[in-house]
Amino acid sequence: MPYDPSAFPPFAVTVDLVVLTVRRDALCALAVRRGEPPFQGRWALPGGFVRPDEDLAQAAARELVEETGLCAHDPDAPAQDNGAHLEQLATYGDPKRDPRMRVVSVAHLALAPDLPAPRAGGDANSARWAPVEELLQRGGYGRDGEQAAPLAFDHAQILADGVERARSKIEYSSLATAFCPTEFTVGELRRVYEAVWGVALDPRNFHRKVTGTPGFLVPTGGTTTRQGGRPAQLFRAGGATLLNPPMLRPEV
Amino acid sequence: MPYDPSAFPPFAVTVDLVVLTVRRDALCALAVRRGEPPFQGRWALPGGFVRPDEDLAQAAARELVEETGLCAHDPDAPAQDNGAHLEQLATYGDPKRDPRMRVVSVAHLALAPDLPAPRAGGDANSARWAPVEELLQRGGYGRDGEQAAPLAFDHAQILADGVERARSKIEYSSLATAFCPTEFTVGELRRVYEAVWGVALDPRNFHRKVTGTPGFLVPTGGTTTRQGGRPAQLFRAGGATLLNPPMLRPEV
DNA sequence: GATCATAGTCGTCTGCCTGACGATAAGCAC
DNA sequence: GTGCTTATCGTCAGGCAGACGACTATGATC
Numbered sequence: 375m376p377y378d379p380s381a382f383p384p385f386a387v388t389v390d391l392v393v394l395t396v397r398r399d400a401l402c403a404l405a406v407r408r409g410e411p412p413f414q415g416r417w418a419l420p421g422g423f424v425r426p427d428e429d430l431a432q433a434a435a436r437e438l439v440e441e442t443g444l445c446a447h448d449p450d451a452p453a454q455d456n457g458a459h460l461e462q463l464a465t466y467g468d469p470k471r472d473p474r475m476r477v478v479s480v481a482h483l484a485l486a487p488d489l490p491a492p493r494a495g496g497d498a499n500s501a502r503w504a505p506v507e508e509l510l511q512r513g514g515y516g517r518d519g520e521q522a523a524p525l526a527f528d529h530a531q532i533l534a535d536g537v538e539r540a541r542s543k544i545e546y547s548s549l550a551t552a553f554c555p556t557e558f559t560v561g562e563l564r565r566v567y568e569a570v571w572g573v574a575l576d577p578r579n580f581h582r583k584v585t586g587t588p589g590f591l592v593p594t595g596g597t598t599t600r601q602g603g604r605p606a607q608l609f610r611a612g613g614a615t616l617l618n619p620p621m622l623r624p625e626v
Numbered sequence: 627m628p629y630d631p632s633a634f635p636p637f638a639v640t641v642d643l644v645v646l647t648v649r650r651d652a653l654c655a656l657a658v659r660r661g662e663p664p665f666q667g668r669w670a671l672p673g674g675f676v677r678p679d680e681d682l683a684q685a686a687a688r689e690l691v692e693e694t695g696l697c698a699h700d701p702d703a704p705a706q707d708n709g710a711h712l713e714q715l716a717t718y719g720d721p722k723r724d725p726r727m728r729v730v731s732v733a734h735l736a737l738a739p740d741l742p743a744p745r746a747g748g749d750a751n752s753a754r755w756a757p758v759e760e761l762l763q764r765g766g767y768g769r770d771g772e773q774a775a776p777l778a779f780d781h782a783q784i785l786a787d788g789v790e791r792a793r794s795k796i797e798y799s800s801l802a803t804a805f806c807p808t809e810f811t812v813g814e815l816r817r818v819y820e821a822v823w824g825v826a827l828d829p830r831n832f833h834r835k836v837t838g839t840p841g842f843l844v845p846t847g848g849t850t851t852r853q854g855g856r857p858a859q860l861f862r863a864g865g866a867t868l869l870n871p872p873m874l875r876p877e878v
Numbered sequence: 879g880a881t882c883a884t885a886g887t888c889g890t891c892t893g894c895c896t897g898a899c900g901a902t903a904a905g906c907a908c
Numbered sequence: 909g910t911g912c913t914t915a916t917c918g919t920c921a922g923g924c925a926g927a928c929g930a931c932t933a934t935g936a937t938c
Contacts (some may be wrong), residue, residue, distance in 0.1 A: 383678040387719070387730050416705035424633040426728060428693045430719040465683040465717040469637070476678060478730065480717045561914070579897065581916065592654050603914025604904040619895075667914040813885065831926065833887065838924095855885025874925070 386477045389434045390421035390529065392463060392536030393442060393484040395503065396553045396569045401540075402503040403440065403533055405525070409500065411488075412473050413526030417509065419533065420501075421479065434460060434482035441501065444486050458486035459552035463536050471528050483536045483554035506537050541570055546591055547618035551611035557594055559606035560584055574623050583621060589614030637719075640730045641686045642673035643780065644715060644788030645694060645736040647755065648805045648821045653792075654755040655785055657777070658692065661752065664725050665778030669761065671785065672753075673731065686712060686734035693753065696738050710738035711804035715788050723780050735788045737804040749852035758789050793822055800842055803863035809846055811858035812836055825876050835873060841866030 393404035405417040420441040424433040433448040438460060446460035448456065460482060460553055467478040488492040489503075510530060524530055544550040551558070553566045564580045599605045645656035657669040672693040676685040687698040691711060698712035711732060719730040741755075762782060776782050796802040796819065803810070805818045816832045836843055843861040851857045 382638040384674045385639040385676070385730075386634045387637040423634045424637070424719065424730075427721055430717060431728070462716055465682060466713055467676065467732065468683065469679055477681070478637075478676075478732070480719065480730070487730065529905095559915085572704070576897070576899085577914080578916075578918090580901080583896085585916095599905060599914090601914065602906065603912085604916080606915055622896075771919095811886085828887080828926070828928085829886075830928080834889095835925085837887095851885090851934060853885065854935065855883085856887080857887055871924075 376540060386472075386475055386476055387424045388421050388479045389408065389424055389430060390419045390438055390466075390481045391434060391437055391441065391480045392481060392505070392533055392541055393438065393444075393486060394536065394553075395456070395486045395488050396566050397488045397503055399565055399569050401537065401569050401572075403506050403509055403537075405502055405504050405509060406441070407500045408526055411551055414565050416523050416526045417504070418526035419481075424480075430480050431460070431482075434462075434480075434484075438482075438484055442486065442489060443486070444489070445516070446484065458484045459549060460484045463532070463539060466528055466532060468528065479532075481532045481536065483539055485540060485549060487553055487555050489508045508539075509533060516546045519556065543622075544570060544621070545623055546617050548611055548617060554611075556568055557596065557598075557608045557610060559598060559601065559608060560591075561601055561606055563591075563609075567621070571623055575624070587614065587617060591615065627846070634873050635728070638724075638727055639676045640673050640731045641676055641682060641689055642718075642731045642733045642737055642784055643686060643689055643693065644671060644673045644733060644785055645690065645696075645710070645738060646788065646792055646805075647740050648655045649740045650756045651757060651817055651821050653789065653824075655758050655761055655789075655820050657754055657756050658693070660778055668775050668778040669756070670778035671733075671781045676732075681821045682714065682732050683712070683734075684791055686714075686732075686736075690734075690736055694738065696736070696741070698736065710736045710870060711801060712736045713837055715784070715791060718780055718784060719824060720780065731784075733784045733788065735802060737792060738850060739805055739807050758785065762786060762789075793875075796873070798869050799874055800863055800867050800869060806863075809848065809850075809860045809862055811850060811853065811860060812843075813853055813858055815843075815861075820871070823875055827876070839866065839869060842869065 391404070395402050395404075404420060406420045408414055408416050408418050420437060422433075422437050422440075424430060428436070438444050438446050439456065442458075445457040463481040463483040465478060465480045469476060471477065471479070509525060510533060525533065540549070550563060550566045550570070553570075554562055560581050561577065563584060564575055564577060567580070568575055589612040592612045594606040594608045594610055597605040598608055641867055643656070647656075656672060658672045660666055660668050660670050672689060674685075674689050674692075676682060680688070690696050690698050690710065694710075696710040715733040715735040717730060717732045721728060723729065723731070761777060762785060777785065792801070802815060802818045802822070805822075806814055812833050813829065815836060816827055816829060819832070820827055832848050841864040844864045846860045846862055848860040849857040
């Protein structure tokens with residue numbers, strides 16, 4: 375690819391991923407431990423350089439597969455397969471965000487159902503799901519009492535932006551179903567909302583809302599009792615992607 | 627700035643601007659005529675390279691001043707001054723979007739009140755406000771019966787995304803006031819909504835909604851009769867940036 | 879000045895949606 | 909069966925939006 379370095383300043387372009395899931399009723403993000411400077415040993419968001427011949431979305435999907443094995447699907451397609459939802463989040467390009475060189479990072483947001491375990495080159499110690507509060511709070515204590523250092527680079531900001539995007543987007547879209555397996559119950563979907571928003575929702579009103587919105591949920595006919603209690607109907611995500619009127623997030 | 631070209635593929639990074647305004651009851655965007663290949667003579671969105679020492683937002687603000695003379699203000703600050711609202715829109719990085727080289731463009735969205743006239747190096751023929759429908763429709767006829775060619779590069783897509791962002795964002799935020807001068811009437815604000823959404827709104831219900839939302843509008847005490855008819859109260863934008871419950875966009 | 883056209887502003891009414899919450903159903907553990 | 913858990917259906921009141929009537933205050937026109 376010919377270019378004249380004097381005509382424009384060269385940048386490195388990367389994609390960083392905010393991969394969110396809900397596990398044990400908590401909103402968790404995927405973090406990887408940096409093996410090299412800068413920020414060696416610190417936790418960071420997964421990501422990497424965009425290759426010369428790939429689109430930004432392709433690069434994000436490739437990184438997602440490499441880190442989680444998840445297959446991303448088109449954001450405009452319904453979430454039928456087991457793939458994760460993937461969308462562009464925002465781009466971060468502060469001149470000093472990477473001490474080595476000028477790096478512009480196109481952050482992407484991925485929403486995935488609960489997965490067995492992260493895989494990062496087979497090294498179980500170098501990737502983990504961590505509750506977002508734990509990753510965002512400064513100076514707190516992480517798992518195993520380990521001192522939780524802030525995320526590397528500006529990744530705390532990127533994660534915060536991704537979490538905020540997810541929190542607001544499940545209000546008016548069916549995106550919360552991306553956190554659920556293919557078949558799920560109304561209660562499981564409600565627990566997703568409760569975990570992402572950090573609030574308690576009335577089960578009866580929630581049930582009325584989601585089952586009363588045409589095209590949002592499609593009953594599969596089956597039932598399950600995996601949550602204990604009375605068996606619940608199983609649903610799949612319907613074709614509707616927009617929720618109108620939106621789900622209302624309660625005031626704090 | 628030291629870097630090793632063999633370690634990562636170099637990219638050119640640009641900012642492109644979707645500058646929107648409302649003039650003569652139509653949503654218009656700023657377009658500039660390209661003076662050099664590729665797409666020489668075609669209309670495009672204003673933009674340019676990001677400089678090595680500036681942030682993306684700084685680059686966008688600089689381009690905005692160069693093209694319109696508008697001073698951008700912080701998106702989190704209230705729209706008090708005469709500056710335009712400026713926010714990041716999305717990033718476009720298809721490998722083939724620029725035939726010359728690999729260019730990643732961080733598009734920004736600017737909303738401005740109606741301005742006298744665009745200035746692009748004093749050349750009145752090289753920049754203009756055009757209704758977005760005219761810029762987005764392919765093969766139609768523009769001003770002066772001129773054959774309207776599609777915008778250069780992927781700028782039609784960028785413009786469409788920017789318009790959609792503006793259309794949805796005025797639903798739940800006070801962003802529509804960015805299209806108005808410092809002092810404006812309820813009717814002028816309503817005409818902004820009507821122009822951006824392309825629908826007619828009931829003046830009485832609109833008045834009830836905007837005046838009944840605390841912190842949205844602040845009366846200045848003055849009145850004006852510039853629209854003809856009964857004099858209308860003048861307002862400034864209040865501190866509230868979020869509209870809850872949102873303004874509802876009527877179905878088509 | 880009377881009349882008209884134009885815009886702005888205040889009210890009313892009805893229907894829909896939400897929040898609060900009671901009641902019932904259907905599993906499991908003991 | 910008793911108790912516990914979760915799911916699901918119903919009821920009721922309040923808030924808000926859409927539809928629209930009524931009145932007000934200016935400039936334009938006769």
